[in-house]
Amino acid sequence: MLFNSLTFALFLPVVFIFYWSVNKKSLKIQNILLLGSSYFFYSCWDWRFLFLLIFSTLLDFFSGIQIEKAKSQYQKKFWFWLSIIVNLGFLGIFKYFNFFAESLKDLISIFGFQVNIWSLQVILPIGISFYTFHGLSYVIDIYKNRIKAEKNFIDYALFVSYFPLLVAGPIERATHLLPQIKKKRNFNYEQAVDGLRQILWGLFKKIVIADNCAIQANLIFNNSTEYSGSTLAIGAIFFAFQIYGDFSGYSDIALGVSRLFGIELLQNFSFPYFSRDIAEFWRRWHISLSSWFKDYLYIPLGGSKGGRWGQVRNTFAVFLVSGFWHGANWTFIIWGLLNAIYFLPLLLLNKNRSHIEIVALESKLPSIKEFVMMVTTFTFTVLAWIFFRAKNVKHALQFISGIFSKSFFSLPTERPTYLILLILLFIVIEWLGRRNKYALEKLEFQYNTFFRWSMYMIIIVFVFIFGAREQEFIYFQF
Structure with a gap:
């Protein structure tokens, strides 16, 4: 079901x-x-x-x-x-x-x-x-x-x-x-209403964002040898939003449904694509799994107490096991290894806890430095996601080599305007709600009734328009 x-x-x-x-x-x-x-x-x-x-x-x-x-x-x-x-x-x-x-x-x-x-x-x-x-x-x-x-x-x-x-x-x-x-x-009426609001946002993420990104990502990944580097790059970006919308959408629905029964579940996502480094990303992505591995693998192995070599060893162990947890394929193990390599410089320089609070906490827009850091982190994350999505290691390497070719500077052949606009709208809403547990949490208190209900109705219309297909959630396979 x-x-x-x-x-x-x-x-x-x-x-x-x-x-x-x-x-x-x-x-x-x-x-x-x-x-x-x-x-x-x-x-x-x-x-x-x-x-x-x-x-x-x-x-x-x-x-x-x-x-x-x-x-x-x-x-x-x-x-x-x-x-x-x-x-x-x-x-x-x-x-x-x-x-x-x-x-x-x-x-x-x-x-x-x-x-x-x-x-x-x-x-x-x-x-x-x-x-x-x-x-x-x-x-x-x-x-x-x-x-x-x-x-x-x-x-x-x-x-x-x-x-x-x-x-x-x-x-x-x-x-x-x-x-x-x-x-x-x-x-609790307020808790139930908040639950319904989170369910609605989760459905939007899954049905409107993830499922539409999946169409384009599947088309490009399944026919990667036929596309230019720029098209492959945009396909990887589509997959990045597909997996985020799909998995965080599921988590939002799960938390919202549970609130209807008076039970609060653990927050599982906290706007990970606004992260300024990979350490912050992993504090915001699949939080319940990351904290599970920290408490039941990283700390029992010695955590941060075994010197620098022990920290490096334990960090790589966590990321490799995390990759293997996701699936029985070398692509997932390499995905975990890549994230460990991304994490390594931050660990060695003692900067893995530099960004605890959400970006631009006290301002409307990020600074130029913060923006560059977010784009850089997102780029490295997208490259790692290619291994997560590829059929096998050979496919992933061919996909990446295709991106870093001369054709990268050509115009993408697959660039559906409606989907790009939807993603931009999604990013804006997530950015405005980034200080909360989920994007729409404070909508009732921040905007007047007309604007709030107009936004609800627009989201509902989008969900019904794109909800004809019942697509499974990605993480069902894990």
Whole structure:
């Protein structure tokens, strides 16, 4: 079930009405209703993989209790590693088995041997990378004595499979979401209205920006040998806005939907394309994943305490694992490696935390220096995105070499005026709302009623005009 589908447009109001109709009866009934709705939401994709989700939930729920009540360090480690190995084992089998098999085959062929490698003919369970990380962080936090094990299975199962975040995040922490699940929730009109506003902006990002950019990006990437360098460059830019509109659009819808139920999820994007360096970009892009790797990989490896070499090693480890998390392809690993290389000068010069606040916080426009820094950061990010989008490493390298050719200085053959204008409008709105959690958050307080409702209606019209196609979200494949 897609957020941008008619099915979801019918599903959400039904769940919303039933959810608040039982508000005065029991919090337990509310949570059971949300859990049942989440399982139904997931099973609409493929009901068979619902059993994998439930098994993973049961494993981590039971392991958490056993870790907490263990009477010896051996028992504690046994249940901890059982959960870690089984969870990563499922993720490895479904997502990475064929990658390692093909890589082994290619390695053996270098030495002149040809072998037949058995591969799995299975589809990747949707959302497995996200709900697996929910469970891993929960078990690790219990093992490290940061939290107590949850004894209520309904509450824990809802934490893992809460439908707004189930298939593409944000990646939640038990310390943030579980207390909200266990606490009585009353309907808050302002919170619900804010949720609807964020849903509308998320739909605009996905349907109007991302899906239209996808048409042009797919055309150019799939036929890259036929285009000039300038057209390839604009194709890479279209993909940059496609993936941002698609993924941040999903996150906005997820956060907005959750607000309708009185639950606040973690912010996942904070205007990353206005970043002045790559370190700031990664503090603003896919925030929940970046912070997850920081807390559960970077810091356990030693963080910033192991000297300069240790910092460099740990940084590269995080970016490489982040790339591999996104997909079983060398293109994703190189994408992670490129971002680590971008990050390295900032780390060595101790400038990786130079830009914490949003750009031009106290002014309407950026300075010339800030503007140049944003354009430079965006350019390097777009180049890395080419590996993210390309079919394979060879395709990415050919695409990049095509950009840096004499034909770069020719006029692009694919430059749809309507899409360029939409992107410019999108950038302006994002810029005006950059101080907020999402672009339209303060619209109600900053502008008069006529302008505000005119803007809502324009966005709604655009969504309906471009909403004929139901396109999947990019991060469903991860």
